Amino acid sequence: MESVTARADQDGDANCSVAFLGPLSSYSHQATKLAFPDPKWVLEPTGTIKEVFDRVQSASITTTTGHYYGVVPFENSTHGTVTFTLDCLADRANEYPDIVVCDEVYLDVHHFLLGRFPPSPSPSRSPSTVPQLSSSPSAPRAQPLVPLSHIRRVYSHPQAFGQTAAFVGRYLKGVETIEVSSTSRAAELAAADETGASAAIAGEMAGREKGLDILARCIEDREDNTTRFFVLRRGRMVEKKITPGKIAVYEPPPRGDVGVGGGGDGDPYGGQRYKTLVSFTVVHGRPGALADVLDCFRGRGLNLTSINSLPSLVRSFQYLFFVEFEGSRFDDPDCRVDGVFEDLERVTERWRWLGSWWNRMGNR
Numbered sequence: 001m002e003s004v005t006a007r008a009d010q011d012g013d014a015n016c017s018v019a020f021l022g023p024l025s026s027y028s029h030q031a032t033k034l035a036f037p038d039p040k041w042v043l044e045p046t047g048t049i050k051e052v053f054d055r056v057q058s059a060s061i062t063t064t065t066g067h068y069y070g071v072v073p074f075e076n077s078t079h080g081t082v083t084f085t086l087d088c089l090a091d092r093a094n095e096y097p098d099i100v101v102c103d104e105v106y107l108d109v110h111h112f113l114l115g116r117f118p119p120s121p122s123p124s125r126s127p128s129t130v131p132q133l134s135s136s137p138s139a140p141r142a143q144p145l146v147p148l149s150h151i152r153r154v155y156s157h158p159q160a161f162g163q164t165a166a167f168v169g170r171y172l173k174g175v176e177t178i179e180v181s182s183t184s185r186a187a188e189l190a191a192a193d194e195t196g197a198s199a200a201i202a203g204e205m206a207g208r209e210k211g212l213d214i215l216a217r218c219i220e221d222r223e224d225n226t227t228r229f230f231v232l233r234r235g236r237m238v239e240k241k242i243t244p245g246k247i248a249v250y251e252p253p254p255r256g257d258v259g260v261g262g263g264g265d266g267d268p269y270g271g272q273r274y275k276t277l278v279s280f281t282v283v284h285g286r287p288g289a290l291a292d293v294l295d296c297f298r299g300r301g302l303n304l305t306s307i308n309s310l311p312s313l314v315r316s317f318q319y320l321f322f323v324e325f326e327g328s329r330f331d332d333p334d335c336r337v338d339g340v341f342e343d344l345e346r347v348t349e350r351w352r353w354l355g356s357w358w359n360r361m362g363n364r
């Protein structure tokens, strides 16, 4: 796919690139622009999340010749983990040995139903032919702006379908739902159908770009629908200390935030300002094996912020676990993070550090 901009950095650094799930106007694109607003960054859309990982891993770039990053969705507040990303982080085939997470981005996600207005009667905002909202707790938050009887199929990303289940269940009953690689790809496909029978669930920006009509606004099940993205970089070297505005070789643009603070009563060392991600496996048949691992975090006073698991694909019904916690290996004055890494060495079958970064929660 083509780059968003081929513009090289004017101070001579021509290799500042960021890969994200395209096409343009996807939510991933919006998150990437938030994290990398400077025009020196060449934003490169990819067809899949895996391709973002592939490009970051294979970038032949060093700190002296430039930078190459990737932005991938990690989890949504309504629908949960993005398994495509977790699968790549699991790295079962050891394809991404050098990739780490170095920052995060929170994006408010508002989905629109986009397509073509019905041929007749002319589009009207009169709700007389539009089903009314019910007051049940699982009822959709929005209703269509026009009748939808001309819609035969709806394209979207599986995550977006999951985040709009109430609306789809109520107003698109019997309509074929087709999963595609991103919401902006869905908008492209809806726009390509000249009969007007196709619609997309996507962002407003993607609809505007493709010249689609708005059939319904803000159809997400929850008003606080938010997706958290990871910024990936290559390089597993251990740098000394993260300072706001400068994380290792990555220089996060100032976003008016300095993390969630820290240094509060519960955390005199400010560990809340950072997050760290690790993955591990445990001996499957031993009772309490997972509890032993979690106990290490408790023992070191490290607060967990997320836990995920995936099939290990070594044996059926055995799992690879992911734990995220507050703290950083780059700023670890009391060695709690280093200490827990030593513990993991002892109590897990194998484990891997997947990055430490500035905690952006609360500063969105």
Ligand SMILES: O=C(O)C(=O)C[C@]1(C(=O)O)C=C[C@@H](O)C=C1
Residues within 6 Å of the ligand: 021, 025, 026, 027, 028, 029, 073, 076, 082, 109, 157, 159, 160, 181, 182, 183, 184, 227
């Ligand atoms: O489809 C897009 O626009 C994406 O960027 C992907 C993605 C995801 O995988 O979670 C990103 C944010 C939304 O939660 C829905 C879809």
